[in-house]
Amino acid sequence: MKRKMRRLVGLVALATLALATPGVEAQLLSDLAEAAENLLVRPLEAAWDATFGKAPDAAGTVYLELLPNATETGALCLDGSPAGYWFRKGWGDGKDKWLVFLEGGGWCFNEQDCYERSKTILGSSKQWAQTRSDRSSQIFSADPKENPDFYNWNLVDVAYCDGASFSGNVAEPITVNGEEIYFRGKNILEATVWHLKYGKGMTFATDVVLAGCSAGGLATLLHADWFETRLGPSVKNYKAISFSGFFPDTPNFQGEPWYPSVMKYVYEMQQVDIHSPGCLADNMNEQYKCFFAQNQYRHIKTPVFLANSVYDMYTISVIYNVSQQTIPENENNLVVPYLNDKSRSLWDLISWTGTWWAGKNGGFLHTCFTHCAGCLTDSGWSGVKVDGMSLRDYLGLWLRNQVARTREPCVYTLGEPFQCNPTCPPL
Ligand SMILES: *[C@@H]1O[C@H](CO)[C@@H](O)[C@H](O)[C@H]1NC(C)=O
Ligand SMILES: *[C@@H]1O[C@H](CO)[C@@H](O)[C@H](O)[C@H]1NC(C)=O
DSSP: OHHHHHHHHHHHHHHHHHHSSSOOHHHHHHHHHHHHHIIHHHHHHHHHHHHHHHHOOOOOOOEEEEOTHHHHOOOOOSSSSOEEEEEOBBBBBTTTTTEEEEEEEEEOOHHHHHHHTTTTTTTOOOTOOEESSOOOOGGGGGOOOOOOTTTTTTTEEEOOOOOTTTTOOSSSEEEEETTOOOOHHHHHHHHHHHHHHHHSSSSOOOOEEEETHHHHHHHHHHHHHHHHHHTTTTTOOEEEEESOOOOOOOOOOTSHHHHHHHHHHHHHHOOOOOOHHHHHHHHHTTTGGGSSSSHHHTTTTTTTEEETTTHHHHEEEIOOOTTTHHHHHHHSSSHHHHHHHHHHHHHHHHHHHHHHOOOOOOEEEEESOOOOOOTTIIIIIIIITTEEHHHHHHHHHHTTOOBBBOSSOOOOOOSSSOOTTTOOOOO
């Protein structure tokens, strides 16, 4: 402080001298202005930000943070590059509120698949953008009209680069095609929380919501209870939102148990690490079953909101293996009855649990043929209505501890228009 004061006095003296001296170059004045800015304005700004937070730019830009010391902490993407996240600081009354969002992007199903993924942004941080302006709508929006509940929260968009829903835990890399591949998703989560707490001020958090979509929505269900153990005593409200993460353990349209078998392989290959005593005890001899949402959901203690379509586009095309084109073209065949049947089973899996009905939990189950509604499309966030309210409305009620749960979803018609909810995008 003393040194700063002396420099300031010196600067003021110099400036007075410069102004009193005719013919002094503009350069000197601008140097002085810059020095004064560095000395005075910047620290004041920093102090202001630290106290009150700062509104973001209109685009709601998020900035990349790569995790430091990733080699020591093991927070590594498939290719061994450091993991990271995009960040936007909270402001106003959102200063100590945190939305930690886990990105999705499917899984890599075997060693070769993971090797190929390690060359892409879903397996390596080498090509990640420094800033992103595409995290500016729906639940990420910094506009209070678009996103009344989260607009000014700290936004952490955790990049997905481990291939197994932030769950892998293999100490040593494996070698594929002569290159090292890392399975460290769980370490990525651990190191991310640490960095947020001690590098970004999450140690002062009062409200934390863990959320995620698709593979990140599954990760949210898998790790919600564990994540809470990592938060500090300042946190008064902790909740979790899973968007489109409820992938069923089921055979496909052709009768092949494709998805269950590939996920079992991922579980073993990545030595998936799930902290869920209830689920693990229920599935003593088949612990890989805890890698499925349906077995995890019933055991979650964290207040959880499930946002899912019971005709989810990814589930239908990849897990059921029914192609998009098959649906409208086959009005008289088995596809629509099959999908209706699957949709009923999904509703049963969810509604035959205490989790679905618990007062602290909520859910928005709809019938749109979409995936990641609420984090990808405006229609899924605020346009689609169930009983007159959008996902955004239900989430707002749930956040304020009010009843926020849709009822049994409608069923597709056997002929046109198939879709039973007129607010969904047409099939
Ligand atoms: C992280 O790296 C910095 C230097 O980059 C080093 O000073 C520090 O000790 C490291 N921390 C850990 C936990 O390894
Ligand atoms: C998925 O469907 C296609 C076309 O109907 C079929 O050829 C393929 O074998 C199916 N895949 C699996 C894993 O059953």
